[in-house]
Amino acid sequence: MSDPLHPPEPAVPPDGGLGPSSWQRCRVDLAYDGTDFSGWAMQPGLRTVCGVLVDALSTVLRAPVAVTVAGRTDAGVHATGQVAHADLPADLDTAWLVRRLARLLPPDVRVRAVTAVPEAFDARFGALRRHYRYRVATAPHGADPLRARDTVSWPHPVDVDAVNAASVLLLGEHDFAAFCKRREGATTVRALQELRWTPDADGVVTAAVAADAFCHSMVRSLVGALLDVGRGRRAVDWPATLLLRGERASEVPVAPAHGLTLVAVDYPPDADLEARAERTRRVRVPGPS
Structure with a gap:
């Protein structure tokens, strides 16, 4: 079910145009100093955390990337334990990606880890x-x-x-x-x-x-x-x-x-990810279930 109040950022195919068997869901752990950002969510003409992260990922991977975050922080709010997910190429060396992003991202944003996770992992709806x-x-x-x-x-x-x-x-x-x-x-x-x-x-x-x-x-x-x-x-x-x-x-x-x-953001064991996300969607998303 889509969420009309919180669409993916930006709205692009989850595999970035790759085939259905050539991408892997990844958890992205990141930190940022929110002082010089207009919050997390992308906004035209404004510097946002999501905008900076998506630009860097798209540059490295040479393909559009959609990112879903656990919590959309407001302008000026910081994070040391923010979590997002993105669907990335299945053969991607995630350790290489972290090192590459460290050189490309500005100093007020750091991607600490990129980890392959089950397809059911949803950074926003799966959070406990x-x-x-x-x-x-x-x-x-x-x-x-x-x-x-x-x-x-x-x-x-x-x-x-x-x-x-x-x-x-x-x-x-x-x-x-x-x-x-x-x-x-x-x-x-x-x-x-x-x-x-x-x-x-x-x-x-x-x-x-x-x-x-x-x-x-x-x-x-x-x-x-x-x-x-x-x-x-x-x-x-x-x-x-x-x-x-x-x-x-x-x-x-x-x-x-x-x-x-x-x-920090807490998540259930892998076996419970899908059930947790579906339960949260029913509560949080307006409209018919």
């Missing part, structure tokens, strides 16, 4: 959960210069006990519409599996967030609401009360993009 980290520097001097691009300087103290107490109330499956920018026809029901704040010795507070999936701006909105709790502007139970709204809550601040990093 996505893991993010959000870094907030609470020290008076702000973020360390070497981490300033992935850490937000926050000019207020953060009550870690309060934000953790508020976070526990958000765990589980809920309609997170109050924390999302709604997309027509898409569900905002998500299963939030982890939301935990940890203070570091260097004055940085890190939020670990994991869910089966996230809707648009959900992580940054959760962080923004919880930071308001952490600085004493809102009560501990306030973020949880917003789950009853059923629509975007305008009073929820959206935390800056550059503090957010996608760090």
Whole structure:
């Protein structure tokens, strides 16, 4: 079933014009500094992670390549554990491809590994959960210069006990519409599996967030609401009360993009890949099943 809201990028035959027996599905593990990108998704006239990656792959392979990603990060958001899949020539030396891409890609994008996987592997629909980290520097001097691009300087103290107490109330499956920018026809029901704040010795507070999936701006909105709790502007139970709204809550601040990093994506065993992808499509894709 196709997804009208999230078509492949770019839409080309999955074998790039090769024969049905001459391509192999591959998992692509990559990392990027999102500072100078307009997000993941390809956009005309803008520098995007997908655009840069597809250009490099197409140049190396001398054929168009379609890439499907686990999570489409917004402008300014980083990744150390992003996952995508692409259908590549079956006789391709994947270790050679990684080395070739290291020379061709700009320094703010790295392909860490290309691995042959079963045809049923789907980076987006097959994922069990996505893991993010959000870094907030609470020290008076702000973020360390070497981490300033992935850490937000926050000019207020953060009550870690309060934000953790508020976070526990958000765990589980809920309609997170109050924390999302709604997309027509898409569900905002998500299963939030982890939301935990940890203070570091260097004055940085890190939020670990994991869910089966996230809707648009959900992580940054959760962080923004919880930071308001952490600085004493809102009560501990306030973020949880917003789950009853059923629509975007305008009073929820959206935390800056550059503090957010996608760090890992989990997948089931190979034998369960097809079933997982089909189950996710039924939930996530609007229209008849």
